[in-house]
Amino acid sequence: MRTYALRRLGAAAIVIVLVSVAVFVMMHLLPGDALIAKLGDTGRIPQDKMAELRHEMGIDQPLPVQYAHWVGHIFDGSMGTSLIFDGQKVSSRIGDALPITLELGVLGMAAALVLGVPLGILSAVYQDKPLDYLVRVVSFVGLSLPSFWIGLMIIVYGTLYLGYQPPRGYVGLLHDPAANLKLMWIPALVLGYGLSASIMRMTRSTVLEAQREDYTRTARAKGLAGHVVVSRHVLRNALIPVVTLVGNQAAFIFSGALILEVLFVLPGMGQLTYTAILQRDYTQVEGCALVAGAIVVLINLLIDLSYGVIDPRIRYA
Amino acid sequence: MGQEGHSGYWSRVTASRRAALAGMGALGAGALLAACGGNSKNNNTAKTTNGAAPASAGSGSAAATSAPSGANQAPPKDPSKLTLEQMRTTYAGSLLKDLPAQKNGPVAGGTLHFEGQTPVTWDPTSPAGSLLSSFMFANNQLVQFAINDFVKNPNFMEVEPVLAEAMPEQPDPQTFVFHLRKGVKFQNVAPVNGREFKADDVIYCTQAYQKAPAQTPTFQDLDSVQAVDDYTVSFKMKQPAAYFVGAYAIPFHWVFSKEQHQGPDGLAKLPIGTGAFLFESAQNLGGYKFKKNPDYFRKDPRTNKPLPYLDAIEASYFADPAQQIAAFRSGQFEHVWPQTFTDWVNVIKSNPDSVTQVTTPPPSFQPFIAMRLDKPPLSDVRVRRALSLLIDRDQIISSLTNGMAGYGYGQDWTYFGQEWPWEAKQLGQWNSKADPQQAKQLLDAAGAKDLQFDFLMTQFAGLNYNVWNAIAGMWTAAGIKTNINAPRDPSQWQKEYYGGTYNHLAGTGLIGPGWDPDAFAYHALYSKSPRNYFHVNDPQVDDWAVKQRQTMDKEARKKILMDLMNYDLDQVTRLWTITPYKINLRKPNLFNLVDTEAAWNPLGWGSCGIDLAWRSS
Numbered sequence: 015m016r017t018y019a020l021r022r023l024g025a026a027a028i029v030i031v032l033v034s035v036a037v038f039v040m041m042h043l044l045p046g047d048a049l050i051a052k053l054g055d056t057g058r059i060p061q062d063k064m065a066e067l068r069h070e071m072g073i074d075q076p077l078p079v080q081y082a083h084w085v086g087h088i089f090d091g092s093m094g095t096s097l098i099f100d101g102q103k104v105s106s107r108i109g110d111a112l113p114i115t116l117e118l119g120v121l122g123m124a125a126a127l128v129l130g131v132p133l134g135i136l137s138a139v140y141q142d143k144p145l146d147y148l149v150r151v152v153s154f155v156g157l158s159l160p161s162f163w164i165g166l167m168i169i170v171y172g173t174l175y176l177g178y179q180p181p182r183g184y185v186g187l188l189h190d191p192a193a194n195l196k197l198m199w200i201p202a203l204v205l206g207y208g209l210s211a212s213i214m215r216m217t218r219s220t221v222l223e224a225q226r227e228d229y230t231r232t233a234r235a236k237g238l239a240g241h242v243v244v245s246r247h248v249l250r251n252a253l254i255p256v257v258t259l260v261g262n263q264a265a266f267i268f269s270g271a272l273i274l275e276v277l278f279v280l281p282g283m284g285q286l287t288y289t290a291i292l293q294r295d296y297t298q299v300e301g302c303a304l305v306a307g308a309i310v311v312l313i314n315l316l317i318d319l320s321y322g323v324i325d326p327r328i329r330y331a
Numbered sequence: 332m333g334q335e336g337h338s339g340y341w342s343r344v345t346a347s348r349r350a351a352l353a354g355m356g357a358l359g360a361g362a363l364l365a366a367c368g369g370n371s372k373n374n375n376t377a378k379t380t381n382g383a384a385p386a387s388a389g390s391g392s393a394a395a396t397s398a399p400s401g402a403n404q405a406p407p408k409d410p411s412k413l414t415l416e417q418m419r420t421t422y423a424g425s426l427l428k429d430l431p432a433q434k435n436g437p438v439a440g441g442t443l444h445f446e447g448q449t450p451v452t453w454d455p456t457s458p459a460g461s462l463l464s465s466f467m468f469a470n471n472q473l474v475q476f477a478i479n480d481f482v483k484n485p486n487f488m489e490v491e492p493v494l495a496e497a498m499p500e501q502p503d504p505q506t507f508v509f510h511l512r513k514g515v516k517f518q519n520v521a522p523v524n525g526r527e528f529k530a531d532d533v534i535y536c537t538q539a540y541q542k543a544p545a546q547t548p549t550f551q552d553l554d555s556v557q558a559v560d561d562y563t564v565s566f567k568m569k570q571p572a573a574y575f576v577g578a579y580a581i582p583f584h585w586v587f588s589k590e591q592h593q594g595p596d597g598l599a600k601l602p603i604g605t606g607a608f609l610f611e612s613a614q615n616l617g618g619y620k621f622k623k624n625p626d627y628f629r630k631d632p633r634t635n636k637p638l639p640y641l642d643a644i645e646a647s648y649f650a651d652p653a654q655q656i657a658a659f660r661s662g663q664f665e666h667v668w669p670q671t672f673t674d675w676v677n678v679i680k681s682n683p684d685s686v687t688q689v690t691t692p693p694p695s696f697q698p699f700i701a702m703r704l705d706k707p708p709l710s711d712v713r714v715r716r717a718l719s720l721l722i723d724r725d726q727i728i729s730s731l732t733n734g735m736a737g738y739g740y741g742q743d744w745t746y747f748g749q750e751w752p753w754e755a756k757q758l759g760q761w762n763s764k765a766d767p768q769q770a771k772q773l774l775d776a777a778g779a780k781d782l783q784f785d786f787l788m789t790q791f792a793g794l795n796y797n798v799w800n801a802i803a804g805m806w807t808a809a810g811i812k813t814n815i816n817a818p819r820d821p822s823q824w825q826k827e828y829y830g831g832t833y834n835h836l837a838g839t840g841l842i843g844p845g846w847d848p849d850a851f852a853y854h855a856l857y858s859k860s861p862r863n864y865f866h867v868n869d870p871q872v873d874d875w876a877v878k879q880r881q882t883m884d885k886e887a888r889k890k891i892l893m894d895l896m897n898y899d900l901d902q903v904t905r906l907w908t909i910t911p912y913k914i915n916l917r918k919p920n921l922f923n924l925v926d927t928e929a930a931w932n933p934l935g936w937g938s939c940g941i942d943l944a945w946r947s948s
Contacts (some may be wrong), residue, residue, distance in 0.1 A: 046822030049458060050829065052451070055841055056461040058829045058861045059544045067458055067544070098459070099615075100452040100599035110615050166653060173657035174681065180658050182444065182647035183618050276650050281616035289616060293451075294822050 094297035115282035125206025134217025156211030261317030406683035424485030447646030454598035470585035470604030478940020504571035530558035577847030607942035640945035698795035799838035
């Protein structure tokens with residue numbers, strides 16, 4: 015397993031470098047630049063002044079030089095300075111935003127698993143019963159309705175009829191856990207509901223398949239209680255594809271979280287990256303892409319390694 | 332269908348797929364009927380929270396309100412039916428000083444909560460400096476807009492001296508002498524540590540602003556700035572500069588200290604000045620907090636009480652307008668600016684005790700369409716006139732703004748003593764009423780057939796985007812094709828528009844930044860101005876544009892500006908559309924934060940008036 019893990023880490027490093035180059039190139043292909051974004055409503059200023067400001071920002075250098083400067087800043091830990099937010103290091107802005115997205119992602123994924131797996135199992139166990147249909151409708155709705163719409167409905171109707179108050183400002187988990195969970199639970203639930211839909215359906219499908227296997231029939235024939243058959247024999251085999259799905263979805267948490275971060279005003283990585291792209295904050299976007307890429311790769315690696323734990327039959331070459 | 336191997340443990344009621352689908356269909360149909368049933372328009376009774384009777388209304392007509400009663404304005408019976416004139420008179424800013432609850436104050440204490448986002452920088456000399464016009468909490472200027480419920484008329488602008496003792500003396504047309512207030516202290520924060528503000532600070536800031544992108548136009552004609560003594564500063568211009576004081580009042584000419592500017596972090600990370608509020612904290616991509624400056628120098632000129640009244644101000648960032656309104660409804664914000672008339676109606680129905688104010692926006696903010704005057708066929712004035720005559724502005728006003736707009740033109744009507752936006756008769760024959768027949772004649776005379784234009788817009792423009800699209804539709808109906816390019820990305824629009832590289836037409840919503848008529852005359856139209864995005868190149872325009880900024884006599888200057896305006900309208904250098912009105916809402920316990928014509932909202936350019944705001948419990 016160690017050799018496998020090291021090989022995967024090596025491959026991950028190559029992937030991250032390729033991602034950073036691709037993001038760098040794509041950002042510079044977009045029209046406009048950080049100076050134009052920063053000037054905003056000030057509009058056009060004399061060309062010589064524009065050139066002077068571009069030079070101060072370092073964006074008049076050839077692209078390979080700009081990329082090399084940025085790589086250098088990775089090793090000093092700062093990842094460079096934001097081109098838009100004067101004087102702020104890219105790494106410190108990521109450091110402020112990342113825990114929020116991770117928390118939202120973890121809570122969202124927890125909600126997804128708490129909702130998706132049990133409901134998927136129940137749906138499979140009670141196949142073709144009203145409960146099965148109900149669960150499938152719920153999952154269908156979760157797949158169909160965009161999370162931002164659900165979030166918006168909660169805000170609008172919650173305020174009108176349920177006394178919902180949009181939280182004013184983010185409170186850190188360590189600073190005030192109760193206040194933090196109070197403002198995070200709704201966006202986490204909305205995110206989790208969207209993710210749980212596919213988990214529900216995958217779990218249902220794999221449990222149904224596992225229930226038809228010989229070992230399941232044997233277990234029942236031995237007289238084991240139904241819930242014991244499901245929990246000890248069916249689930250462990252059924253969960254492997256579900257784990258793969260969860261791993262893939264973890265990568266999409268960033269994109270799903272972005273919309274919810276904007277709607278529920280959570281200053282996380284999604285908002286940070288989106289705002290940086292609009293503002294042509296090249297250094298910030300590259301830093302965010304690097305961190306996001308590293309996290310996705312790491313999650314996929316952990317998922318792969320977890321197969322060996324779930325199913326002892328799996329060995330790594 | 333049973334599952335293989337089911338035992339009694341698994342047996343439950345079995346439902347067939349067909350029965351389940353039928354059941355779901357019935358449920359869905361029931362839900363649809365429930366959603367379509369009921370009509371809120373049948374219920375014309377306004378709800379009140381304090382038992383006050385709704386304002387009386389004529390049968391079937393809009394409900395005007397009687398004089399405000401209790402702590403609040405009387406809620407209208409059916410706010411959706413109010414006309415523009417009723418909105419303007421019922422919710423005039425000049426009535427706010429007569430709200431009965433004003434007699435209970437002003438009182439000190441409390442925190443003001445509103446919507447706002449931490450700016451990308453706190454440095455007004457940065458390229459992003461113009462954004463800071465809405466963040467003047469910790470700083471002051473020599474002269475500022477007057478923002479409070481007791482201004483003579485909020486639909487006009489008043490400029491008052493703040494760090495200056497009085498408006499500047501002018502010993503000659505090129506010299507402005509400011510006498511500074513004595514004993515004004517910077518905030519007691521390192522590195523200034525409460526030292527006194529003096530003339531050298533003004534000199535230093537001016538020299539920094541001369542190199543800064545947003546403020547360079549203000550000091551374009553500055554020859555020298557000198558400290559006559561510790562409390563007197565003299566600005567000497569290269570030529571008469573009638574625009575100077577107006578431009579200097581724009582709230583991004585803050586006074587800051589040399590020691591902070593030259594310090595390791597510069598001005599970017601926190602604002603320190605002589606202002607009413609001390610910076611407390613800011614969240615990246617979030618809101619910010621300021622707390623009362625106990626050493627603030629200013630007193631309320633009406634009551635002589637020390638300022639600020641508020642203990643703190645707290646901005647929370649909600650990008651989505653629905654969130655902003657939800658926060659206002661639930662009492663989390665004391666102020667909100669509804670983006671549309673419909674939003675205002677919905678809020679006033681759910682929160683009838685809210686205080687409304689209607690005013691006009693500054694002329695710098697209105698949707699219009701820029702044209703490449705240097706390119707055929709737009710170089711032909713007949714084509715431009717025809718395009719303008721094809722715009723049905725009345726239709727746009729009624730359908731997109733529910734009547735809450737006037738005709739548009741980018742020049743400050745209040746400078747000419749007019750309270751409300753330009754009227755049709757003032758805008759010449761090409762820029763108000765639609766006349767498709769005359770438009771066709773003009774196009775035929777110009778030999779313009781099969782016209783097709785590239786039309787650049789930006790999607791992040793709210794009402795403006797709808798206006799541009801409506802106009803494109805009107806042109807299409809008249810046989811003129813438009814290829815709409817509406818990137819979702821504002822930077823792309825900025826590059827093409829500010830770069831002047833758009834092909835034919837560009838929808839835009841800002842002339843300025845600026846407030847003095849010079850911004851709309853010289854900066855927009857002078858052929859060598861960097862902000863002439865329209866490629867106007869007319870010696871007559873240049874002559875007027877330069878002359879008006881050098882004419883100190885106000886009446887003479889007005890005449891030049893009016894000549895320029897009439898000529899500009901006749902030449903149709905830009906396609907004007909509408910001027911949407913502003914509707915502001917505040918909680919009934921918030922006072923002295925009137926919205927004025929120059930402020931984009933009271934907490935926008937009006938942030939300089941925040942020291943006078945107060946709230947009752």
